[in-house]
Amino acid sequence: MYNIGFHQFGLNKPTINSWFGGMYRSLFEALEDFGCQVSYSDTGAEPEKDIDVLVLPMGGGQDKSSIKAMMKYDGPVILNIGAAAYWFREGLLARWRDKILFLYGTDRSEYSFKMAESVGLPYHYMPFGSNPEIMRPLDLPKLYDVVFVGNADSGIGRHQYTKLLLEELHDRKILFVGSGWEKYGYPFQTIAWGELLNIIYNLSSICLNISNDEQKNAASTPRMDANNRLFDLAMAGCFQISNAPQLVRHYFGDSEVVAMDSPKEWVAAIHYYLDNPEATGSFKMAARERALADHDWKNRAKNFIAEIELQLFRRKKIPAKIPSWKKALRLRDGYI
Numbered sequence: 001m002y003n004i005g006f007h008q009f010g011l012n013k014p015t016i017n018s019w020f021g022g023m024y025r026s027l028f029e030a031l032e033d034f035g036c037q038v039s040y041s042d043t044g045a046e047p048e049k050d051i052d053v054l055v056l057p058m059g060g061g062q063d064k065s066s067i068k069a070m071m072k073y074d075g076p077v078i079l080n081i082g083a084a085a086y087w088f089r090e091g092l093l094a095r096w097r098d099k100i101l102f103l104y105g106t107d108r109s110e111y112s113f114k115m116a117e118s119v120g121l122p123y124h125y126m127p128f129g130s131n132p133e134i135m136r137p138l139d140l141p142k143l144y145d146v147v148f149v150g151n152a153d154s155g156i157g158r159h160q161y162t163k164l165l166l167e168e169l170h171d172r173k174i175l176f177v178g179s180g181w182e183k184y185g186y187p188f189q190t191i192a193w194g195e196l197l198n199i200i201y202n203l204s205s206i207c208l209n210i211s212n213d214e215q216k217n218a219a220s221t222p223r224m225d226a227n228n229r230l231f232d233l234a235m236a237g238c239f240q241i242s243n244a245p246q247l248v249r250h251y252f253g254d255s256e257v258v259a260m261d262s263p264k265e266w267v268a269a270i271h272y273y274l275d276n277p278e279a280t281g282s283f284k285m286a287a288r289e290r291a292l293a294d295h296d297w298k299n300r301a302k303n304f305i306a307e308i309e310l311q312l313f314r315r316k317k318i319p320a321k322i323p324s325w326k327k328a329l330r331l332r333d334g335y336i
Contacts, residue, residue, distance in 0.1 A: 001035035005051035030301035059087035083107035111222035130235035137237030147204035152180025155212025
């Protein structure tokens with residue numbers, strides 16, 4: 001199987017590692033379960049020389065350092081990109097096309113696929129997943145009526161839901177965890193992805209998932225980008241109420257996750273299920289079954305490996321010919 005090197009995904013930074021480190025480790029372990037060798041190195045380190053493929057991030061100020069890593073590594077690279085509506089450097093990708101095996105990201109909108117196709121590159125859609133050994137049902141007393149774990153200001157649109165929730169259910173035990181909730185009287189606090197987060201989820205009667213406007217294919221934003229909460233809450237066996245049904249329904253049916261876009265209907269659903277907790281049991285079971293079947297990290301790893309195999313096969317049939325002018329432009333990419 002393949003020796004895959006992930007490079008400079010920011011896991012040396014405490015905040016990034018807290019939020020995403022556990023998920024990356026779950027993916028790495030899943031890849032290893034399928035027989036791959038996985039290595040990780042951070043910014044400043046040299047990419048491993050004996051790997052079959054190097055995986056690098058693009059966007060978020062990482063372009064230059066990733067290009068320098070591509071210059072130092074002789075083999076094929078896979079680029080992790082955000083939604084093409086937010087990051088897509090056509091010229092750069094076209095110049096490095098022969099070295100790039102494929103692009104991948106969590107956005108499933110047609111726009112990301114079309115933009116990748118426009119520069120002759122395949123786009124592998126890989127949504128977040130969850131780890132059933134970490135996110136799992138726990139038999140705990142319900143200390144909270146409603147819990148939401150996420151930052152208040154990581155995009156627009158969340159406050160139209162949370163403000164109405166606090167106005168209409170102010171007598172309920174509600175917990176917000178993350179930054180930006182100070183305006184509602186909640187102190188700043190953060191929880192690393194892992195066992196403690198799963199406990200917090202399991203202490204609540206209802207767990208909320210709120211996608212930002214940018215994530216759900218608004219008219220001005222061609223993007224369909226599910227967050228990891230959608231999958232983690234389902235895997236944890238928690239009853240979940242989400243917004244963005246146009247996004248949620250790609251992954252869970254209406255008997256698995258309750259979802260509606262209208263803030264009034266969303267809050268009304270929270271009110272209803274708090275008053276009728278017996279109605280939540282079937283959702284919890286169905287959502288977890290769906291998560292176990294379709295949305296664990298092993299599922300994501302299996303598809304990722306299959307994409308590597310397919311694109312390596314295609315790559316053998318297309319010999320790379322790099323003109324000198326393109327080499328010069330590539331060199332400039334790493335230093336401008």
